[in-house]
Amino acid sequence: MLRWGFRQRAHEFRPALVQQPSQEEDVRDIAEMLRRTEISSINSAALESIEDGIDQLARAYPYANADYLRERTRNGLQYITKQLEGRVPLRRHRELLVDAGWLFLLNACVRYDRGQREAANLSKAAALRIGEEAGHGEIKAWAWETPAWSVTPLMPAARGWTDSPDPTRPPLTPLHHRPRPV
Structure with missing residues (x-):
């Protein structure tokens, strides 16, 4: 079966006849492409x-x-x-x-x-x-x-436990005691 395809040259399009693969070849090509997409270097x-x-x-x-x-x-x-x-x-x-x-x-x-x-x-x-x-x-x-x-106010906490000088504020905790992404 033949169908029309196009070849692009410079600024013109020219129709060209292209040979269509058989349905069996088409299926094999698709199966091979699928197999290649599933190949992995990591399991x-x-x-x-x-x-x-x-x-x-x-x-x-x-x-x-x-x-x-x-x-x-x-x-x-x-x-x-x-x-x-x-x-x-x-x-x-x-x-x-x-x-x-x-x-x-x-x-x-x-x-x-x-x-x-x-x-x-x-x-x-x-x-x-x-x-x-x-x-x-x-x-x-x-x-x-x-x-x-x-932020800067917490940086001293990275060196150890530091209490806030202001008794109305809670003490600073070291950075290694803060929540972490898990």
Whole structure:
């Protein structure tokens, strides 16, 4: 069966006859394209392992060494970005983006606590961008909330317990006792 197709040359369109594949060839082509879209360089067990690792880091945040957390978030982000460069179906791609968003948020918290505002702001912006791209409202909300926890009056608390000099105000609590994204 023949149908009309068009070839574009410069500023003109010229009709050309194009050979239609048979229905059987069409079905095979569609099945092959579907198979290729499902090929993945990462399996569900690896995704689950990544998510478990992120949960462990988030739970360790109140007491873990900041250098340890910074290094682990960096390693996790490197691993995730390497996976995103491979063949990943859309659903898994989104899951990896969400995992990267949580790691960027954790990194932002660590950086804010250490007074590294530029790195913290960049990590926060990365999390916000990922939250928007992945359509993940919770990551977007945490990205906007995270800098609020590190405002100047709370910074002394990052070095230890500090009581407010004004008895009518509640005592400041250290930053590592604030709520964290989990």
